[in-house]
Amino acid sequence: MATLAYSPLFAAEQRVPESFWISLQYFNLYRIFIAVLFLGATYFAYEPINFGAHDMRLFRAVCVVYLILGIAAQLALRAVRERFNLQLSAHALLDVITIPLLMYASGGMRSGLGVMLLISLTGAGLVAPLRLNFLYAALAAIAVLLEEGYWVLALDLPSASVVPAALLAMGYFATAGATGWLAQRLAANERLARERGRALANQTRVNQLVIADMQDGVLLVDRLGQVFEHNPQAMRLLGNDSLRGQPLAAVLPGVEARWRAWRDSGARAAVSIDVQARGREVRARLLDTGTEDQTTVVFVEDMTRSREQAQQLKLAALGRLTANIAHEIRNPLSAISHASELLAEERRDPDRRRLTRIILDNTVRLEQLVADVMQLNRRDRVAAERVALSAWLGLFLGEFVANEGVPQERILIQPGRDVWVEFDREHLRQVVWNLLRNAVRHARAEPGAVRLSARALGEHVELSIVDNGPGVPAAIQGQLFEPFFTTDSKGTGLGLYLARELCAANDARLEYVDDGPGAHFRIVCHGGAVA
Numbered sequence: 360m361a362t363l364a365y366s367p368l369f370a371a372e373q374r375v376p377e378s379f380w381i382s383l384q385y386f387n388l389y390r391i392f393i394a395v396l397f398l399g400a401t402y403f404a405y406e407p408i409n410f411g412a413h414d415m416r417l418f419r420a421v422c423v424v425y426l427i428l429g430i431a432a433q434l435a436l437r438a439v440r441e442r443f444n445l446q447l448s449a450h451a452l453l454d455v456i457t458i459p460l461l462m463y464a465s466g467g468m469r470s471g472l473g474v475m476l477l478i479s480l481t482g483a484g485l486v487a488p489l490r491l492n493f494l495y496a497a498l499a500a501i502a503v504l505l506e507e508g509y510w511v512l513a514l515d516l517p518s519a520s521v522v523p524a525a526l527l528a529m530g531y532f533a534t535a536g537a538t539g540w541l542a543q544r545l546a547a548n549e550r551l552a553r554e555r556g557r558a559l560a561n562q563t564r565v566n567q568l569v570i571a572d573m574q575d576g577v578l579l580v581d582r583l584g585q586v587f588e589h590n591p592q593a594m595r596l597l598g599n600d601s602l603r604g605q606p607l608a609a610v611l612p613g614v615e616a617r618w619r620a621w622r623d624s625g626a627r628a629a630v631s632i633d634v635q636a637r638g639r640e641v642r643a644r645l646l647d648t649g650t651e652d653q654t655t656v657v658f659v660e661d662m663t664r665s666r667e668q669a670q671q672l673k674l675a676a677l678g679r680l681t682a683n684i685a686h687e688i689r690n691p692l693s694a695i696s697h698a699s700e701l702l703a704e705e706r707r708d709p710d711r712r713r714l715t716r717i718i719l720d721n722t723v724r725l726e727q728l729v730a731d732v733m734q735l736n737r738r739d740r741v742a743a744e745r746v747a748l749s750a751w752l753g754l755f756l757g758e759f760v761a762n763e764g765v766p767q768e769r770i771l772i773q774p775g776r777d778v779w780v781e782f783d784r785e786h787l788r789q790v791v792w793n794l795l796r797n798a799v800r801h802a803r804a805e806p807g808a809v810r811l812s813a814r815a816l817g818e819h820v821e822l823s824i825v826d827n828g829p830g831v832p833a834a835i836q837g838q839l840f841e842p843f844f845t846t847d848s849k850g851t852g853l854g855l856y857l858a859r860e861l862c863a864a865n866d867a868r869l870e871y872v873d874d875g876p877g878a879h880f881r882i883v884c885h886g887g888a889v890a
């Protein structure tokens with residue numbers, strides 16, 4: 360038959376809160392202070408006191424020992440942080456022995472020092488288990504009763520003086536019980552607070568990760584219309600790395616008036632507003648948090664991205680079909696080209712040479728079209744790497760001007776902080792080559808007609824290619840990235856579409872920004888400033 364046993368009180372504890380050790384240190388400092396105060400009172404008091412009234416030498420000796428042991432206990436607490444209950448019990452036992460001795464040296468119960476044990480029991484009860492609280496109370500009661508019994512039996516004190524000692528002993532038990540109950544409630548509340556604090560910290564961390572990874576921008580706006588918090592996507596969508604503290608009117612022009620009217624109307628339903636921001640159409644959705652500080656949450660959605668995603672779904676099947684058709688066209692196209700070259704060698708008639716040249720030119724054009732389509736079919740083969748953009752642009756520009764026959768002074772790389780991007784090198788070369796060739800073709804023939812610039816914006820980098828040409832008419836801006844759309848009679852209509860597809864394959868975004876007289880194309884990709 361198994362015997363019931365209490366859990367060990369003086370074994371090594373698994374975990375004791377740091378606040379318990381700090382409380383024990385402070386209470387021990389109180390013990391040192393009391394020892395110094397009592398000892399000093401016997402030497403420097405101006406009026407007669409009861410301290411040491413029966414035996415001054417014993418009173419002073421006990422105070423000195425009490426002070427020395429208190430200092431030793433303080434040093435032990437700093438050096439050893441284990442077996443908390445054992446150290447606490449040693450401190451309580453020191454008080455249970457010392458204070459009755461001081462009572463005896465001062466004349467017993469009439470000295471009033473017995474109340475000091477109530478303070479000791481209260482301090483110990485705040486951090487000790489309930490069983491130890493009653494143990495300390497029992498030891499204190501025994502010590503006080505023995506001290507007062509000695510006065511009655513050995514020193515002929517009236518037996519009625521035992522009654523105050525008995526009442527004080529009962530107070531020890533009452534104090535131990537009440538303090539232990541309060542300590543248990545405090546410990547339970549502390550555990551609950553810690554658990555809720557951990558749950559709140561976990562929830563806050565999850566919320567931060569979710570908001571930071573959202574595709575939509577999030578702005579928190581106070582009652583005065585000032586942005587006081589935002590997520591990284593809002594910074595990227597609105598193209599501003601210092602949104603905090605700015606008025607809503609500066610961040611989202613055209614929204615503030617609608618926001619104030621919506622807030623003043625007392626409406627609680629969300630409302631959506633479509634506006635233009637940095638050359639792209641965005642939708643701002645206003646949501647009232649219902650808090651006392653009247654905070655408004657503004658979700659900023661990139662409508663251009665939504666339309667592009669819908670367009671991608673529509674073109675996915677077409678892309679696969681076109682790639683298969685292009686593969687089938689390539690072989691007969693090669694045969695036609697070869698036959699045209701043989702025909703040009705055999706016939707010397709000028710008219711035939713002109714017709715042969717037309718065939719060859721159109722064959723080359725078709726070959727380029729097939730190559731572009733085949734390149735689309737290989738857009739998922741990405742080997743992204745970290746590319747230092749300043750050094751890469753310098754080498755790229757030298758290759759570009761040599762192959763395209765463009766004066767280098769027409770292209771200006773605007774200085775700025777060195778940045779890096781996460782991109783497939785060959786894909787980056789094709790995208791920038793295509794955009795730069797278009798910019799050179801439409802820009803005016805003057806130095807600095809085409810400008811390249813890059814800047815870091817949070818965890819992303821914006822690479823801009825701007826020319827001083829006529830720009831893109833607003834009527835056709837929505838068709839820029841559609842396949843086979845071109846304004847050049849010799850173009851294939853796949854250049855910009857292919858460039859955008861290659862950017863998407865590298866988790867980047869190619870967009871047209873209508874912010875000036877010329878054309879402005881911007882690549883937004885993962886990257887940052889070079890440390």
